[in-house]
Amino acid sequence: MTILALLLYTSITAIVLYLLIFFLKPPRSLKRLPPGPTPWPLVGNLPHLGATPHHSLAALAVKHGPLMHLRLGLVDVVVAASASVAAQFLKSHDSNFASRPPNSGAKHIAYNYHDLVFAPYGPRWRMLRKICAVHLFSAKALDDFRHVRQEEVGILVRDLVGSSSTTVKLGQLLNVCTTNALARVMLGRRVFGGATKAADEFKDMVVELMVLAGEFNIGDFIPALDWLDLQGVTKKMKKLHARFDVFLDTILQQHKSSSAGVSSQPDLLSTLIALKDDADGQGGKLSDIEIKALLQDLFVAGTDTSSSTVEWAMAELIRHPQLLKQAQEEVDTVVGRDRLVTESDLSQLTFLQAIVKETFRLHPSTPLSLPRISSESCEVDGYYIPKGSTLLVNVWAIARDPKMWTDPLKFQPTRFLPGGEKPNVDVRGNDFEVIPFGAGRRICVGMSLGLRMVQLLIATLVQTFDWELANGLDAEKLNMDEAYGLTLQRAEPLMVRPNPRLATHVYESL
Template identity: 80%
Template sequence: MTILPLLLYPSLTALLLYVLLNLRPRHPNRLPPGPSPWPIVGNLPHLGTTPHHSLAALAAKYGPLMHLRLGFVDVVVAASASVASQFLKTHDANFASRPPNSGAEHMAYNYQDLVFAPYGPRWRMLRKICSVHLFSGKALDDFRHVRQEEVAVLTRALAGAGKSPVKLGQLLSVCTTNALARVMLGRRVFGERDAKADEFKDMVVEMMVLAGEFNIGDFIPALDWLDLQGITKKMKKLHAQFDSFLNTILEEHKTGKGGSSSHRDLSSTLIALKDDADGEGGKLSDIEIKALLLNLFIAGTDTSSSTVEWAIAELIRCPQILRQAHEEMDNVVGRERLVTESDLGKLTFLQAIVKETFRLHPSTPLSLPRIASESCEIDGYFIPKGSTLLVNVWAIARDPKMWTDPLEFRPTRFLPGGEKPNVDVKGNDFEVIPFGAGRRICVGISLGLRMVQLLVATLVQTFDWELANGVLPEKLNMNEAFGLTLQRAEPLIVYPKPRLAPHVYESG
């Protein structure tokens, strides 16, 4: 007798949720097409383990503008360049804010960061601080030597590997993290083969995976407290780890122990701005400073390193393209010095390789969600106020209506005479928008492009590559592991074979 009520509770709860869900007012206007939702959970089961793949498959059936119902939330998905352009250009102001989500609440200091902050004065203040002090042309040029020095450290580490295989992604993570840390903190945070680097990379990857999860509690608020997937618990634990790391950084800077660069680092600048923020929105708090540093570490390290890892994997699979890149590098830069950022503008084939990598392997396959501030009309369909917008960046860049042989790695498509010679990746051409577009485009796009181009150029110039364990290039696993960023399912393990004289690696 005492057990029966306990057994009834879940059933009654489910019935109540189902009734409430179906009592919601129907939209009188025409919604975009999409798959029929399940009771209560809606279309959540349709997302699968790799949502960008699942949503691309659904778009092939229902069209490039879809409507889904995830629990209680209306979701619209853009899966073509023309539809994405309408959302992110024509109606950009209406979709300039983020929907509520557990990642922003539990990991990003309850929306006090730049990435998830509501669109408004404080968001503009944070973005202006980044644009002026970190990502302006002057700021990027001031710290050019930092990026080049850290990339030179990477080449020495790879050249010193001898006949030992290396996990390329881990060393790339060390390089990108140290380069960003010297700008943000005034010092490196990892040694060349630092065990803590793996731990930090794991933390960053876990945060991106958790941020990319579709948490049931976000879509069915009545179930949020149950934390059915255990996501909230993991988020809180990870946040505590990062918060401790960032507290240490702030304390060092406040006491004058942090930083050793000849240029003022970003943390010192933010602390100086704390009581007199230069822009709209008032003063900076310690929490906002930590939230901003968190954004920069997460968005500025793993996205770049994973993109470079994908690029080298593609070049290993396409030796003729790698040979062509070697020829360009030898003709433009030569073999007596390392490539520098000032060389990048002359390396047209190298730039095409980077564009093609961004196309096939966008670091953020599904754009960070946006929310409709007001109802609007797209392609003749009604988009309700409060709808969440997802742009399938991955699917758009593989659209067979826009790209010839879209699954092939073909950098020449971006060269004169190719199919898309004038397309860039800076948010102006919606066929390939790895950094997003519109008001919420990635604020660090200029740094990301410089870092990825410099790393790919250096790795192309300085090494030939052989896969470990006798794996043939055509058998290399190119599967993806889904998170907020597009990681490789298996890390790239390689033998780097120096192709320049030893003194070049030492002089870097």
């Protein structure tokens, strides 16, 4: 039997078995499932997802309601597309949806579930989260390393001044800044010297990871077809993982053989290596694989999400010059034009904070929440949610819900100011109208750092430069299309020309 014939025979057998199971099994419950589109044979609703699932699911929610049931292959999937439904899942039923469903990304990229993002809910997950919360994201740790963020933002400004006569790819420089700021805390050193080939390759790896992790891989939903890798996703994941592993292994080995971290302010990796030899009291010891998996999580989730959010914000401000001017006037009033804005100034910049919130609303870094899985059956909005159901929260759709927002597609920061429609809404997971970091037990552990970094970067870029688009492009014609992935990237990078607007000595002192 030829290989082709064997593949065909195996595929037909898998399909026949699936159809027998699907059509002959007894009804699982007489209780009502949430409404949703009629599934296709075998593949279920996978064809309904389209190229941009957050758009497709938002359109389906208009027809079927804010709580939908989909059948993706053999998997029950529920989708929350309104703030009230999301709150029921992530608040009222949070403990039931605290774990992640099996998926190829966690297996082939995240060191087979050894990381923090995809680790099953339990002692090991709590240990990894506690390590990050205490050593990297606590208020004390954030304050201790404030100077690092300030210095890296200063380097970014210096690089932009040096490029003021040319066009720059803003997202690339932002990514270098956020990566180096995080690396200095994690590793005790910078990893990139600027917009170099190595920095480009790293950003490409991160973006590719986000794209692959956002894929709806058929093998995840029809396990009998997993080995065929029909979309080639698994092959790409394994290849990317090998590249990331070399990058992370080099960092780990260099750190072990150097004196990095031997200071009054040890870095995170030194702490992790120290924990490697000590029982943590909850889930055993840290292995090299767990250390690399955690570093990968932090590098990926802590860099590109922030830089892409800032890139979206600057694109919106360039498209709305009156808002940029208003933000510049606020910074000039609070800070002046003889020094750079600092983190301590941010609390006084209320309009800038509103800009940040509006950017998170209109361009959430994670448009579809990372999936969760129900440990037990439950009831939401009077509908039956089966045990083992995958939960997706359409963060993008919730933040554009016309029932919750006036002119939801309009970039309008004043909606978050006193007198606006949502003056008290925050983005920290308590107000479900805007949950860019998620909510509940699985809320992003690095939320506080992300907020500080995004606010500081936007404030600095607003204060230090006036902005022109490349090649004299009209701001109204700026492409604002999205490229789908686990994170919301711009389809086209923002190409700009920065024009310094502060006193010369401010830039010379950097």
